[in-house]
Amino acid sequence: MRASQFFMPTLREAPAEAELPSHQLLLRGGFIRKLAAGVYTYLPLGWRVIRKIEQIVREESDRIGGIELFMPALVPEELLDETGRSKLDILFKLKDRHQRPFTLGFTHEEVITDIVRHTVSSYRQMPLLLYQIQTKFRDEPRPRGGVIRAREFIMYDGYSFDTDEQALETMYQKVRRAYTRMFQRMGLRTLIVDAEAGAIGGGSNEEFMILADSGEDKVLQCDKSGYAANAERCELPDPKLTPPPIDDVPPMQKVDTPNARTVEEVCAFLNTTPDRLVKTLLMRVDGKPVAALVRGDRELNPYKLMRAAGGESVEMMDAETIQHLTNAPVGFAGPVGLPPEVPIYADYELRGLQDFITGANAPDAHLIHVCWGRDFPEPIWADLRVAQAGDPSPRHPEGVLREVRGIEVGHIFQLGTKYSQAMGAMFTDADGTQKPIIMGCYGLGVSRCLAAVVEAHHDEDGIRFPITVAPFEVILILVNPEDAEQRAAAERLYAELLALGVEVLYDDRDERSGVKFKDADLIGIPLQVVVGRAVKDHQVELRLRTDKNPERLPLDHAAQAIAERIQAMKAALQPTEEV
RNA sequence: CGGGGCGUAGCGCAGAUGGCUAGCGCGCCUGCUUUGGGUGCAGGAGGUCCCCGGUUCGAGUCCGGGCGCCCCGACCA
Incomplete structure (x- = not known):
């Protein structure tokens, strides 16, 4: 290509809207141009890189038996009704001339499952790995960093169909190795971490992270074992604390704490420190009320509570129900005197704590000298708090967790039967019985990889593309x-x-x-x-x-x-x- | 959705306390010059000052409302 005939509008200065190096360089180098927040054109240089990335992803998918197809971006909303995902607030929605509701595809589990339920009926037709590379639409609450988090973006999405869990595991591991090869070929060094499934759902899942200080995701890594997890997923070990004796603890006592709702306010009022406080979070797991206790200076990980309670969804309880359950406005909930039908879960750490402060389930009041097992029933112990740097490793007795930041470039899931069950994708097994198809799904952010490669390979003069993805x-x-x-x-x-x-x-x-x-x-x-x-x-x-x-x-x-x-x-x- | 910031030429910016034909650098066009790290000189084009409304003799500037964009947080596949 002759540069004199090409279209590469480079900029001497970086546009003010860009902050991340990758965003600035992609704009300056004439790779992308913004049309609206999170909506970008790939200019010729950028498009050439995208196509190189796509080709790598294609080749590695094909290598493990993947078969490419192409699904519509227009998805009838009623299809998403089948799994309840039509309610998600990130969907772009529109209506056709007959007022029929459509969404712009944000991921395609329902569409592919619809195809498969009409075409796959025998165990002989599996294993099957179908994939596409396509534009996805998500009305993100906050687009960020150019094409790092865009509202319209290019994604590889693969879907696997197997007859049993064992076969799924085999397929999953194959895709996992293929992903590793893809990123190696792009010149990206990835870290595979345990992750939360989010709106996709299903069983075990892992994210591929490239480490970058500008990354959106917090990753915790054990310094002794190979364990690494997204901070929102990271487990913590049971420290097996011995409960302190409570013989000398004075009786529980109610004290007035007018307008002191937050941990800081209560501490200031009672002249104490957050680690003497126990926070009571009222949540709903699968719609049912649950109380969760964590130390005042800790943060509840709602997904951990969800798993401890054996549920599939979790949300904060609304203020009205809290008022009803505790007879107090939000900020004064406590474990003492909660209705017996509300189970109380407590973080492992609290087993080593007695004589603490909690909300009194009464307006403007807290309780001091509270002891579990004495003033309220012994709670159900579980790993509930958000892990942070410096916490002990869940995989090695001397390991300590360190924090790094990462950009998530891939996410692979063992879905199991979540979609096949909901949508009736069944097959006849060798023994003649009907079973739900066992699924997996595999996402890779193609356009995000463009940014990730630049984030990983640049200097003060510009980009330093690995030759495999260079325009x-x-x-x-x-x-x-x-x-x-x-x-x-x-x-x-x-x-x-x-x-x-x-x-x-x-x-x-x-x-x-x-x-x-x-x-x-x-x-x-x-x-x-x-x-x-x-x-x-x-x-x-x-x-x-x-x-x-x-x-x-x-x-x-x-x-x-x-x-x-x-x-x-x-x-x-x-x-x-x-x- | 909460907090902060910004919107003036293609890009980066300046335009106290309201006041004349709205500026600067880069880029763009023309001519000459220069040709190993964004060359120099001269001339030139380019603006609904985000939008709507208000105050005023007069609004880029003040007031009200809206829209857009960026950053932090919440959220996130």
Whole structure:
């Protein structure tokens, strides 16, 4: 491609709207352009990278037997009614001319399950792995960081169908290895972490994170074992604390705490510290009221409560019900005197705490000298609090959790029968019985990977693309277009590189050399070939975007040498993981 | 949805206390110049000052309402 004929509007200054390096560089380099919040055009350079990423994802999916198809972006809302997901607030909704409600596809479990329930009826038709690469629509509450979190974005989504849990596990592990290979090929070093399933649901699931300080997700990593988990999922061990003796604890006593609702306010009022307080959170698990106790300086992880209570959904209780249950406004709930039908769960840590302060279930009042087992029944002990850096590892006795930040680029799920059950996707097994199909689903953010690659590979001059996803492999810089000798050499080398199948961007623009060098660095092409003054010696210069020391090549052999160099650079990104 | 910030030329910005033809840098166009890291000189084009309403002799500037965008948090596949 000749740069003079190409469309690459680079910017000297970064637009003020961009803060993350990847966002700034993609904008400046002419890879993307914003149309609305979280809605982006992929300009030619960006689109070339997207297509490279897609191709890697395709090849690795096909390698493990995946079959590509393409589903509609328009999804009838009633299909999502079957699983209850039509209620999700991130859906873009619209109506057709007959006022029939549609949504724009945000993920396609229902659509693929609809196809499969009408076409797969025998165990002989499985295992099956179907996938697509398609634009997804999610009306995110807060789009962020350019294409990192967009409202319209390109996603790979794969769906597997198996006859039993064992087969699903085999499939899941295959996809997991394929993902590892995909990211390796893109030059992304990923960390696989345990995760929350969110709106997708189902059983065990893992996220692929690339580590970056700008990442949205908090990841906790054990420094002794290989355990790593999204902070929202991270388990904590039962410290097996011995309850302190309560013989000398004075009787429970009600004290007035006017307008003191938050932990800070109560502590200030009673002149104590948050670790002497026990917070009582009233929640609903599968719609039923549940109380959760955590220490005042801790945070409840609602998903942990949900799992401890054996439920599938969890939400905060509304203020009205809290008022009704506790006879007090929000802020004064406590475990003492709750209706017996409200089960009380408490974090493991509280087993080692007695003589604490809680809400009194009365307006403007708290209780002091409270003891569990004495003033209210012994609660159900469970791991309930949000893990944080410095907490003990759940997998190693001496391990400590450390916090890192990550960008989630992939998420894989063992769904089980969540969708097949809800939508009636059944098959006949070898023994003639009807069973629900066992599903898995696998998402990978293609457009997010574009940003992630830049986030992981840049310096102060611009992007440093790994050769496997670079928009071009080589940029051929003609220093002085007026110089006939240079021009002839560049034209010749350009033709030779094209003939060898090299993806080359030939900067033949009528610009000063400085502009060309700056642009070359900015857009991050991994190999720069400079046709300049060395032409007098029948030589050109080859330099790497990552190492500016030039190497001189004789013009006659330059094309071949460059092609070989590209092969070597690609080989270095070949995945090590086998499937 | 809560908190903070911003909206003036394609991009980055300046335009106290209301006042004349609304500025600067970059980019763009023309000519010359220059050709190994965003060259220099000269000339030029380009604006519903986010929108609506109000106050005023007069509003980019003040007031009211709205919209858009960014950041932090909540949320998140």
